Amino acid sequence: MSSFSSEVKNELARVVGEQSCCHIAELASLMRMGGTMLIGGNSNLGITFTTENAAVARKVLSLIKNGFNLKTEVVVTRGRRLKKNNSYLLKVVPSPVVTSLLSALGIMRDDNINVGRDTGILRKSCCRRAYLRGAFLGGGSVNKPEGDYHLELVTGNQDFAKTLVRLLKNSGLPVGMTERKHDYIVYLKDGDAISSLLRIVGAHNALLAFENVRVVKEMRNQVNRLVNCETANLQKTVNAAVRQVENIRRIQETIGLDKLPQNLKDTAKLRLEYPDATLNELVDAAGGIVGKSGMNHRLRKLEEIACGLLHGGKDESQN
Ligand SMILES: [Zn+2]
Known part of the structure; x- marks a missing residue:
């Protein structure tokens, strides 16, 4: 991963959504990117979330702790080889409360799992920005501006990928989607579009650095x-x-x-x-x-x- 990607993520991890509705939207998108459901004792649900970025791990932890009284654990796996990153695994211990978190995030509807057609939490523009921010934090990368312009969001969930495409399209950005092995890649290849997205999600320092090189x-x-x-x-x-x-x-x-x-x-x-x-x-x-x-x-x-x-x-x- 390029250092510019980490720079953007470190900045975005410190951006706090405007309202509590935005916190939900951002967490929903992060969970769609890096979350997995666990089934514990008494069929209680839990969640695990993995990321290689420490700031992202801290953000997810604080977003979860913010609205819900849940027991969490963090496991850090050190990269053994040179240049191999650490990996952070957050675990929300299975409990009946997890179901209400998943419902609030729109991931559970009644007793069904919603695979990625998020609409309810995307009604307001503040929440749509937060959702895109979560998607970048959870599965995004961007080339440094000195190279070819390329930003991508990678997910294994096709419906979620389509939701991202729709959001970017509605923001007027020329977006593309392609498949790579078992993943869906939502990408921007245009300098202006990448600038716009950095602005939309609130990466203002990264935007400035990007624009300086571009000029x-x-x-x-x-x-x-x-x-x-x-x-x-x-x-x-x-x-x-x-x-x-x-x-x-x-x-x-x-x-x-x-x-x-x-x-x-x-x-x-x-x-x-x-x-x-x-x-x-x-x-x-x-x-x-x-x-x-x-x-x-x-x-x-x-x-x-x-x-x-x-x-x-x-x-x-x-x-
Ligand atoms: Zn909002």
Whole structure:
């Protein structure tokens, strides 16, 4: 698991839901991710919950203790090998009270087990946020922003996975779902969507870190695109004038010259009027309102715009 995932989880484990309804929603989702039911003496139910994150274990423990008077035990299994994480197992000892906890969480309805079609606890937006937070804490991971954008929630429960997909879709996020062995993977692969989810669940520090890297990364991509485009243009023709005319025509055909700022629009029209003129001749033709370096700057600006149009917002690095 990447360290960025742990960073997000450690932060989310400290986020406290707005109201008691949200505590229930968050715990319900955590239990769907990492909980297992136990059957004890007299057919009393108990629960076990496992996680590799200590902060998540503490949160689940406090959420359970918060509303219900239940006896709990914690077992820590130390990772024996290097880089193998510790594992935390929480056990809610079987008792008649566990049934009322499971009912409150919507996991039991009357005498039936509800497999993951949670609707009642998801009516309010505060609770929907808490539910998504619980899902990430219980079974989420996210790549560090320097790598490919990828966030996923992994569960063995198909109905629960579908509920998560629906919630994310309703929040306007482009979400996908796929199967891997016996698991359902609900994933986001878009930088904006991952940012939005971090904001929705309340991971504000992680969001800031994510966005900082993203800004630098996207600026670098943009610069690379321009450099590649200009290099390609240079190879295409050593004649700057011909290249400038091509660039201006490209702008004309895509967005139109009227979309340009007035000074660039004037320069573009001038170059089209005098396609063979040297830089000095263009300056003269402009009637001396702009000097040689100013004219050169405007022509470069037009080239940048044309290169930007050629590559759109896509992440290609060559043409
Ligand atoms: Zn709520």
